[in-house]
Amino acid sequence: MKIFIKTLVSVSLLSLVVAIASGANEQSIAWDKSPTGVLVQSRCSICHSLDYILMNAGFLKPTGWEAEVTKMRKAYGAPVSDEEAKEITAYLNQQFGAGN
Amino acid sequence: MDSNKPHSKRRRQLLSTLALTPVAVATQSALGGAPYLPTGAVASARQAALPGKATLLKRSYRPPNYETPLAALNQELTPNEQLFVRWHMASIPEISPQKFRLTVGADYHAKTLRFSLADLKRQFTAVDVTAVCQCAGFRRGYSDPHVPGVQWGHGAVGNATWTGVRLRDVLRHAGIDAATVEVAFRGEDRASLDSTPRFIKSLPTYKTLDDQTILAYAMNGKPIPHWNGAPLRLVVPGWVATYWMKQITRIDCLKAPLTNFWMNTAYRLPVGKFPGDTRFGTQANDKTVPITEMVVNSLITNMVDGQQVKSNQPLVIEGVAWDGGSGIEQVEVSWDDGLSWSPATLAKALSRYSFQRFSASITPTQVGLTALRVRAVSYSGQTQTEQLIFNNGGYHNNVPHRIEVKVV
Numbered sequence: 001m002k003i004f005i006k007t008l009v010s011v012s013l014l015s016l017v018v019a020i021a022s023g024a025n026e027q028s029i030a031w032d033k034s035p036t037g038v039l040v041q042s043r044c045s046i047c048h049s050l051d052y053i054l055m056n057a058g059f060l061k062p063t064g065w066e067a068e069v070t071k072m073r074k075a076y077g078a079p080v081s082d083e084e085a086k087e088i089t090a091y092l093n094q095q096f097g098a099g100n
Numbered sequence: 101m102d103s104n105k106p107h108s109k110r111r112r113q114l115l116s117t118l119a120l121t122p123v124a125v126a127t128q129s130a131l132g133g134a135p136y137l138p139t140g141a142v143a144s145a146r147q148a149a150l151p152g153k154a155t156l157l158k159r160s161y162r163p164p165n166y167e168t169p170l171a172a173l174n175q176e177l178t179p180n181e182q183l184f185v186r187w188h189m190a191s192i193p194e195i196s197p198q199k200f201r202l203t204v205g206a207d208y209h210a211k212t213l214r215f216s217l218a219d220l221k222r223q224f225t226a227v228d229v230t231a232v233c234q235c236a237g238f239r240r241g242y243s244d245p246h247v248p249g250v251q252w253g254h255g256a257v258g259n260a261t262w263t264g265v266r267l268r269d270v271l272r273h274a275g276i277d278a279a280t281v282e283v284a285f286r287g288e289d290r291a292s293l294d295s296t297p298r299f300i301k302s303l304p305t306y307k308t309l310d311d312q313t314i315l316a317y318a319m320n321g322k323p324i325p326h327w328n329g330a331p332l333r334l335v336v337p338g339w340v341a342t343y344w345m346k347q348i349t350r351i352d353c354l355k356a357p358l359t360n361f362w363m364n365t366a367y368r369l370p371v372g373k374f375p376g377d378t379r380f381g382t383q384a385n386d387k388t389v390p391i392t393e394m395v396v397n398s399l400i401t402n403m404v405d406g407q408q409v410k411s412n413q414p415l416v417i418e419g420v421a422w423d424g425g426s427g428i429e430q431v432e433v434s435w436d437d438g439l440s441w442s443p444a445t446l447a448k449a450l451s452r453y454s455f456q457r458f459s460a461s462i463t464p465t466q467v468g469l470t471a472l473r474v475r476a477v478s479y480s481g482q483t484q485t486e487q488l489i490f491n492n493g494g495y496h497n498n499v500p501h502r503i504e505v506k507v508v
Contacts, residue, residue, distance in 0.1 A: 025146075025148055026162055046292050046293065047190060047291055047292045047296065048162055048163060048190065049160055049161040051144045051159070051160050051161060052160050052250075054140050054143065055140055055141045055145075055159055055160060055250070056138065056140060056141070056249075056251065057138065057139065057140025057143070057144075058138050058139040058140045059138050059139075059140075059245065059246040060246075060248060064248060067248075068248055075297070075361050076291065076293070076295070077293055077294075077295025077296050077297075078293070079295075096140065
């Protein structure tokens with residue numbers, strides 16, 4: 001949570017205003033309130049609405065979701081620790097992986 | 101196929117609680133032939149409108165990724181409010197045309213110029229270019245097997261007459277010289293985090309000096325919509341839209357190839373699978389090359405999946421075809437899923453980079469489920485591939501567009 005707050009503070013006021021304007025409808029996306037669901041929401045939604053995950057549901061194998069989480073951390077600089085990455089990857093596989 | 105497997109109970113619960121009306125799209129081919137969008141992409145799509153834009157098909161709210169309905173492509177020029185919207189970054193500032201400044205420089209000499217929009221219009225000749233703007237990920241959602249990314253259907257494409265100034269005029273004014281191997285462009289869009297690399301892309305020098313490559317401030321005679329890159333965006337006719345940088349505020353002549361995630365990792369194709377491996381030599385390596393020119397493609401735009409059509413009566417098929425700029429030589433349509441083909445009539449296109457409108461009258465003779473198909477041939481001799489040439493980015497899908505209909 002500390003990282004999340006720090007991140008929000010670093011967002012400029014202008015970009016926050018514009019992001020909210022363009023993302024108003026994302027509030028309509030229902031999301032799981034379990035502890036891991038909340039973790040996924042808090043980390044992933046810093047940069048994108050959660051429909052980015054929903055849109056890719058149903059076909060990725062475990063290595064596919066792992067690669068996505070790695071890409072978000074390494075290429076896009078998502079503030080996700082190693083432990084959180086494992087938890088988030090397992091959750092994405094369980095909820096949105098191939099066959100689910 | 102994985103995407104056809106049923107959801108888990110948990111997943112069904114998540115989906116069933118989603119608000120708004122889901123878009124009615126078939127998730128499976130009735131004939132079992134064509135790959136369809138991922139189940140999650142179908143379930144999460146919405147009819148939605150961004151401020152100043154028409155209702156489009158929402159793929160993601162933030163960053164905003166919205167595609168054009170197929171019916172809106174049933175005309176040569178795509179209306180401004182209906183052009184698809186695609187951004188990598190969530191923060192897209194409103195830039196006042198009065199306050200906008202473009203900085204043009206070179207990393208090998210000190211000369212740096214700044215232009216207002218009025219400066220550009222006053223100092224350089226205005227030109228019109230009619231050109232198709234097609235997302236590199238166009239039709240990614242139909243990749244088989246599916247690949248991650250924005251699950252675009254058929255609507256990440258549009259065509260417009262763009263007005264602006266020639267990039268080469270601006271670069272020459274700024275003193276571009278033979279040391280330039282690439283020219284880099286920076287957009288003003290930003291991610292929520294400073295740790296995310298800014299969206300900066302480059303073009304090979306020869307493409308920046310092409311007289312059709314322009315810095316555009318108008319689309320179809322009106323200002324470019326905010327969501328499509330106002331006040332100034334790059335128009336690179338024939339090349340996929342990842343190079344059509346939006347909200348450009350900085351241009352740099354480089355004496356060494358640009359190295360960043362967007363060039364070295366994203367938007368790349370395996371070597372040897374598609375034409376044009378040598379088009380961007382400074383960014384090529386042994387295994388991959390940047391995606392560059394669009395492949396020949398076509399869409400049926402006046403019919404919808406599941407439509408009923410009458411047997412033994414002429415059926416008019418309309419649509420658009422385009423390629424990387426050689427122009428469209430021939431279009432054929434089929435009413436029997438590719439067994440027989442009939443030539444279409446081509447309208448006069450506004451330019452060789454424009455949508456090529458076509459129409460054909462065909463007469464289905466057999467009742468039952470079937471599929472309409474379309475395929476185009478370009479003047480460069482390119483044809484559409486019957487089988488998908490799979491690649492990890494889901495790029496260059498030009499398998500003939502197929503619409504399932506019921507002949508009654």
